[in-house]
Amino acid sequence: MTKPLQRILLVAGCLLACPTASVVAQEPVATSNVVHVLGLEGVKKKTKGHLFVSSGEVRFEAGTAKAEVAVASIQDIFTNADNKRLIGGKLGTLAMFAPYESDRFLSLFRRGIDVLTLKYRDAKGALHGVIFILPKGQAPLVKKQMVAQGAHASIPVEEEGQKPDTKQERKP
């Protein structure tokens, strides 16, 4: 094959690849295995679904249930690392009846999770709070995406994860 033909093929290949790349860039990035703890209207508590951050909105989808929050209306975003029992749900409840206190032993095995808290005001100016549980390490990434699209965050992403001074807390 001659060199000019190779060049033509190369250029054609680049032209074909470019639109595909732009489509990929516009695709919303979904975070799966996200649990909606509370706050979204129209979505039940503790529903598992996908979280999308795209075109100026945060969208949570769980089957037919959907809820959106405009990124611009977000006043603050907080992330926090936590942990959860490895065996939970119905199986975890059944484990309570297992012999030799094995339930307590199983409680020692835990998996890390991230808690993402959003504080926003709707079109009427009403304050809302939304809490999500994300797989470990995902919350700072989602926060970064939201901040990049115009959400406000009082604590920068880099400073998140540093534990506050709990000594100041007063016991009830």
Place this chain on the structure above:
Amino acid sequence: MRRIPYVSVVLALFGAFVIAGWVATPAQAQQTKKLKASAIQVFAVECDEVKLPPAFEMALYENLIDQVRKTGKFERIYRDGERGAADEANLVTLHSKVLGFKEGSERLRQVTTVAGATSIKVHVRIADRSGQSLVDRDVTGKVVFFGENLRATHNLAKSVAKIVRQNFQKEGG
């Protein structure tokens, strides 16, 4: 020795109860007189003095709205900053201030059962339009045995809803 007839003792006791009931009834009626309001506005949780993690702060606020709605005592429930609240004629406001917070450990609770409790203490104030207090109470929400730490906010909101039920009645009801 002369005996007091049994019937006269019973009659005397009965009379005493009747008189006591007659005296106590107006006071009790005053106590059970409930307040009426068509709308309530739930304000954001104040946690200036005691640091409350943001997740707890928002969970408490959302649970308060949820539980107050469930009482069915108000026709409309407004959130913090909601514009329509200003036009309400018969509006009461719900303010909550965090007095204490102790974050326990879910793991410790599950392993030991007795340790690792989470508790939140909040001062709840329900006021009328002029700012005069109608209800002033300290409420505590706890998770002692089972459940996530955030469940303390749910338990606290349920206690606040109980106070609302005790003090308010539905307008026209």
